[in-house]
Amino acid sequence: MNFDTTPFHVLNHILDSAQPEKDSSKSSYVRDAKAMAATPADVKEYADAYSFVIDMPGLKSGDIKVQVEDDNVLVISGERKREEEEGAKYVRMERRVGKFMRKFVIPENADLEGVSAVCQDGVLTVRVQKKPPPEPKKPKTIEVKIA
Structure with missing residues (x-):
């Protein structure tokens, strides 16, 4: 023993x-x-966009994938891998590793061509622009004919 x-x-x-x-x-x-x-996220709405903010400490841009599925679902996924060092053995492992994924249904007024993602200081911010509001329809005038 x-x-x-x-x-x-x-x-x-x-x-x-x-x-x-x-x-x-x-x-x-x-x-x-x-x-x-599920990785915790903050979702904010602005006048011109939606913002999704997720903590991603220690991840590189290649470890994170941002996609839009089915024309209305924002998918944020990736994998945090355990770093292996030659000559070192873990005495204790407490940091989480593994795959993660979050899905968000995007409102109809979102412009899927206006999606951007930036990861800075371990915080991922995905910004989805809103479509401009539709112009109010002008009333259609119908000519009244005399019979």
Whole structure:
């Protein structure tokens, strides 16, 4: 039996004892489900656009995909991968990894040609322009004929 008494092992043991489900068969399922769970988002409406703001810390633009499906669904998806380093082993892994996806139904007045996405400082902002409001219809005048 290996009795590792390094400070990391002791700390890891203390943290693990607070999580009794760690060794259960469903713990990896729960961890993966959390990693793929809906990523929180803020949705804002402006006079000329809709804005979707999602935290994406540590992701590069190649890890994020923004698409429009079915002419009215904005899909934001991607994958956060675990970084592997040669010569290093994890003592504890708490940062979530895995795939994520969010879908938003876009209102009818959205201009799907006016979609832009920028990821800056770990925050993804997707902006969807609104179509200009339709011009009010002018009343049609019908000539009255005398019979």
